Amino acid sequence: MSYHMLEVRELNFDYPDGYEAIKNISFTIRRGESVGIIGANGAGKSTLLMLLMGVLFPKNGQVLVDEVAVSKKTLPMIRQQMGMVFQDPDDQLFMTTVYDDVAFGPRNYLLSEQEVNQRVTKALELVGISHLKDRAPFRLSGGEKRAAAIASVLSMEPDILIMDEPTSALDPKSRRRLISLLNSFEHTKIITSHDLDTIVETCSRTIVIKAGEIVAEGKTVEILTNEELLDHCGLEMPLSLQNCSICGSEKDFFTEKTKYSTTNTYGIQTIERDCRVSLVEN
């Protein structure tokens, strides 16, 4: 197995109406890494993810998964390794029950119905929607749909998990559950979110895009405490990293803490969150 799991080389993409959504983006992601992709609205995050999945094809450049270039031909093979949660869960649910929807992927692997059942049950439990299994997806609330969409990808047990704003529409508890779930996975993960606290807690590395280009890349905490950079990109320091006006702590300590908290289970790091003073003048 290769060291680089996913490699993006000088990717360019225009939408059919001529809009240049991705400009010359290159990066590599190693096996088991978890990477956050952040940026303002319309920066090109969703477009980038769709290029990775081969849902869209680049004008120039290449996406390599385990050193195989994504193309129409290699797509079926490559997609077996990858699972993507779309930004809009409505796009992802198309069967008549949540159960069938979550079972759709495993059934396409031609697993026995018993195995399918196991996987589905597990996936539904992981996201905490076992009680919805016989409901019709289109009759769910926004957050329930999101959870079902996540389950439908988890049941496929992909090697690379790509998630476009997975926590949006989830209630705080489901969000927390998802975060600890993500942290318990060994998979390679690529996550976009506007909820930068989620990124802090799940991703060790972060890529910042702005208007289709990468403007910064680095350790999540470093990026997310660089107020100037964030401000420049339409972002804001996440609350969990913001200093409190009364007490403070050092940056180093902080960095470690965050690292620690990513392996935490539910709730712990909210207590141990630190406070720092005036790294920033707002």
Place this chain on the structure above:
Amino acid sequence: MSYHMLEVRELNFDYPDGYEAIKNISFTIRRGESVGIIGANGAGKSTLLMLLMGVLFPKNGQVLVDEVAVSKKTLPMIRQQMGMVFQDPDDQLFMTTVYDDVAFGPRNYLLSEQEVNQRVTKALELVGISHLKDRAPFRLSGGEKRAAAIASVLSMEPDILIMDEPTSALDPKSRRRLISLLNSFEHTKIITSHDLDTIVETCSRTIVIKAGEIVAEGKTVEILTNEELLDHCGLEMPLSLQNCSICGSEKDFFTEKTKYSTTNTYGIQTIERDCRVSLVEN
């Protein structure tokens, strides 16, 4: 004008498949008040808002707007006062350009094209998407759509503003902009969100629903610091109200601070956010 702007009396609602989504909900909202409605996924928030707007009609009970009951007959009149941002912005945009979409409401009021233009320009500026005005709505990114949907409601200048998760999909800066925008309005506002920090910053009163019933109602800070209640309802204390592990402050101070911060403009209250110790044992 009446003192009560909006009154909900013993509302019950079943979905056509028999699912009991709203059970016996009553509350009143005064003119100019801003009320947050929170609850776990599937609690019934969106359903409640749709009942308020007369998009759905209750099985039992009434919704009164300025003492007029919402019914098929009074609907046209009542809807002139109310504007709603849906949970899914896709549900809201239907014209060929963002400009036309935002202009659609004002044009229906038979305003002159000049006035329409003024309103549209203002609305687009307020949410910060003037640059998108000639784009087709269905070709926007998730967050851009959300912003356009908000603009399309703002341009109608309704007396009551109903927003279903208005900040989801928005990038941090747009979120911040929206929050200060909401705080600058004198309108009656009803907002649901899973981003409880948004609720803290925009709503003075909060109603908590669980499985279609009201379980708590009161001042936002009181509700959102009641950890037991929140935990019971699938929620979590917002980061901005969470105590920090190092320094602390009193609850009273805190309450005042929040009140102050709701009238704040951009960014100030994030600096003045306080830290408290261990109100809670996690």
Place this chain on the structure above:
Amino acid sequence: MHMADALLSPVVGGSMLAASVVVAAYSIKKTQNELDEKKIPLMGVIGAFVFAAQMINFAIPGTGSSGHIGGGMLLAILLGPYAGFLTMASILMIQALFFGDGGLLAYGSNVFNLGFFTCFVAYPLIYKWFTRKGISPKRIFWGTLISVVIGLQLGAFSLVLETLLSGKTELPFVTFLLLMQPIHLVIGIVEGLITAGVVAFVWRERPEILEKTSAGLPLGKVSMKKVLTGLSIAVVVIGGGLSWFASTDPDGLEWSVEKTGGTTELEASSSIHNVLADIQSKITFLPDYGFKTSESDNEVKATAQIEEVWPAVNTGTSVSGIVGGALTLVLAGLTGLIISLSKKRKEKATL
């Protein structure tokens, strides 16, 4: 304009089904290699669109009736004739299953009426002719409008034939024709305008969709030979049907000739009858039905007898008939009741 099961005899239904299956098989062969990830969902979507459009009934001014659009041309133009025909077949299957609109036996006939004439006659002959020098809004408009109108007229005509061939209705041919064709002219014009608007819009916003279809399909260029093949299939089917008509139901035929004053169409069809009289006996796959007027079958079955004998029926039989019929219904109802009662009891027992 859906043919309904109840108006159709199994023979007509069956032969139309066979004809549609042939066309569908051909279309599948043609589409198989050009289908990519973009086209399959496109077929589904436009199919859904046409389905929804078929559900909208609009009143036809002056006639007091209402109609709905067929949508075959839209499918043909946006998807190409082959994919268009297949999509129409899916739409009608869903209509039949979920709305009882049309029906399973009438399925073939509906697919043929709504799909074949639009996709394989009007599209290649008319629309393609109008747009042979490239696409422009004006050409789209006229090409679409005229081909829709003609496609629908052909479909309506074919529906009239099939209904009459089945011999379930007493409507005289010409009256029926005079009823159906003008109504469908109105529908055709409305549909033509809508279709033209939609096609023009798609062409403006998503030219890639239209261009792909017209480039991907050789029909526009090769055409005449294939079109003629298509047409001859149609002729065979309709002609064959006419012969059945003539042979199955001479009563109805004579009767309507009498009423409408002996029109030429009907005479022509009786002569076809003579020619194809023996072919018919070979194709018959439900020998006990429909052809029983041929002298020999008279003694066959009670039901058949009653049917033919009805006008001269005697009081005794009809009393038995009515008593027995009522009893049957009561019995059927009781069966239902008993089943559901015993079910309920079981439920209670398990609780």
Place this chain on the structure above:
Amino acid sequence: MSNIKSSLYNLRVLDDLARKETSIHLVHPLTKLLTTVVFLTVVLSFGRYEIVGLLPFFFYPIVIITVAEIPLGPILKRVLLAMPFIIGIGIFNPVFDQQTMSAFGLIFSKGWVTFLSILIKSCVCVGASLLLIATTGMDSLAAALRMLKVPKIFVLQLLLTYRYIYVLIEEISHMMLAYSLRAPRQRGIHPRVWGSFVGQLILRTFDRAQRIYDSMALRNFNGEYHTGKIDKNCWKDMVYLFGWCLFFIIARTNNLPMLIGSFITKVVN
């Protein structure tokens, strides 16, 4: 608006019914499909003056409805909805066929008899088709079609169209809702925006359909639909099929009501 929503809901009622698990639902889809086809063929093979002989065929829908626990309402509603065309055509029978016949002192019009015959056929036929889908569901039915060697592409097409109908109707109802909220005083949609409305609808639906298809492909969909629930045809299915066929044939070849009737009248006499 409410029309569209309710038709969407109606469409989905059948899906919901198909998810039940009664003994009829458990019958192999192929068996049910074949039984339905046989039923339709037999019913439609009755001549146009036939009424009494058709009555036993009500047994089939009634048994299915009760055993499969299908509520009568939605099915009846659809049967009625399918009626106008039939009535529209059939009503000409009494008009054109004014020959009369008399029986036990009453005068009947032959036209009305044929009309009634058409109505009965239409009821049971439409009913049977609806019951097929209400006890089987689209996915399983598609699987049955595949077993009949209907080409993959057609079945896929059928399923996708079916799915997208929901998508489309949802889009329509969303757009109309959004419209009505921002044009509170209007009834319906102003003709001025029809063009852009329909156009938007198409493009949006295209996009959405494409995304849905993508997400199917991302989950390793390759055109073959696996419903996962269909067991092999077993002896029970055979019994079901042959049992019904036997009944249909007996009812077709013997005028059962007439037999019962003459038996009764004889006894009475």
